[in-house]
Amino acid sequence: MASTESYIVLVLWLSCLSFSLGSDPLDNVQMERVCENTVAVDFKQTKLNNFVPFIRSGEWSDIGGRDYMEDAHVCISDLAKNFGYDSVEDEVISFYGVFDGHNGKDAAHYVRDNLPRVIVEDADFPLELEKVVKRSFVQTDSKFAEKFSHHRGLSSGTTALTAMIFGRSLLVANAGDCRAVLSRRGTAIEMSKDHRPCCMNERKRVESLGGYVDDGYLNGQLAVTRALGDWHLDGMKEVGEPGGPLSAEPELKMVTLTKDDEFLIIGSDGIWDFFSSQNAVDFARRRLQDHNDLRLCCREMVDEAVRRGASDNLTAVMVSFHPDAPPPSRANKRTGRVTRSISAEGLHSLRVLLEGQ
Structure with missing residues (x-):
């Protein structure tokens, strides 16, 4: 009898244990579904990140309409190799830059020729790339001041925007009003912010360092709040921290590229005076779909800005992440229509109309 009772107790205990562990077939099905979904998500993420x-x-x-060319640019497919160094772990770092000079070309050309080398020769390159890039902008600015301390070139300045691609990472550094725009399935993603006195954050930074904004100009003299050079302007720059209101330190933005990322446009402000970020992406996609030639596309963008009346120097650099042209725009699922934005020509006409009122 005792053994029979023990057997019954054991069966009841096992039943309770089975229930507590969720042995019900429906629970098992639910758990399998959760696992399947998790695996699917992980697989999708892995597939996306394997790009x-x-x-x-x-x-x-x-x-453009200027008497002198003060823009400069650089395209380096392998940054380390370009300066005689071996790529770390066979990871190639590509480097692209646009430099919009003012009051002469000396600063733009100096930064173009020296900033990439300063980056490569930094002791922390390439392991701490973000710190290296920020530090290199400031160091290049200081070296420019030393080199031209007794030269008329000291009176020049330049904005600077660089883009570095390593593996699946895109790092953009900007000081000034050049702009970088990423096309993600036809949608414009701004990778930089224009550093102008009208920007509230920049205005606060400037005023905290003893500067001021007068009629839209930094200290009544410059249309940008960040630039390299311009050491001849009183009250603009100071050696050391925190420095003067005109900063050479760039703002950084980094993203991980996926198959949805099509190309990057880097342009001097002469381009952006006649193209909004989305207009530029739309224009470039249409041209690339026609011929898939990046250099020709840059020329067509520059020519279009000139046709619309651009008077500034113009520079456009494009970097594509695919061998093929971007696919056609997708139709809106709700309306069946292709999503479009106002054209560059329409935007310019609208601006002229509003300014004429």
């Missing part, structure tokens, strides 16, 4: 960019680039510049 390997196919890097190619093109560039074009034009003097």
Whole structure:
């Protein structure tokens, strides 16, 4: 009898244990579904992150309506190799930059020729790339002041925007009003912010360092709040921290590229005076779909800005992450229509109309 009772107790105990562990078939099905969903999400994420960019680039510049060309640019497919160093763990770092000079070309050309080398020769390159880039902008600015301390070139300045691609990472550094725009399935993603006195954050920074904004100009003299050079302007720059209101320190933005990322446009402000970020992406996609030639696309963008009346120097650099042209725009699922934005020509006409009122 005792053994029979023990057997019954054991069966009841096992039943309770089975219930507490969720042995019900419905619970098992639910758990399997959760696991399947998790695996699907992980697989989708892994597939997305396994994207390997196919890097190619093109560039074009034009003097525009100016008497002198003060823009400069650079395209380096392998940054370390370009300066005689071996790539770390066979990871190639591509480097692209646009430099919009003012009051002469000396600062723009100096930064173009020296900033990439300063970055590569930093002791922390490439392991701490973000710190290296910030530090290199400031160091290059200081070196420019030393080199031209007794030279008329000291009176020049330049904005600077660089883009570095390593693996699936895109790092953009900007000081000034050049702009970088990423096309993500046809949608414009701004990778930089224009550093102008009208920007509230920049205005607060400037005023905290003893500067001021007068009629839209920094200290009544410059249309940008960040630039390299311009050491001849009183009250603008100071050696050391925190420095003067005109800063050479760039703002950084980094993203991980996926297959949805099509190309990057880098342009001097002469381009952005006649193209909004989305307009530029739309324009470039249409041209690339026609011929898939990046350099020709840059030329067409520059020519279009000139046709609309651009008077500034113009420079455009494009970097593509695919060998093929961007796919056609997708139709809106709700309306069946292709999503479009106002054209560059329409935007310019609207601006002229509003300014004429």
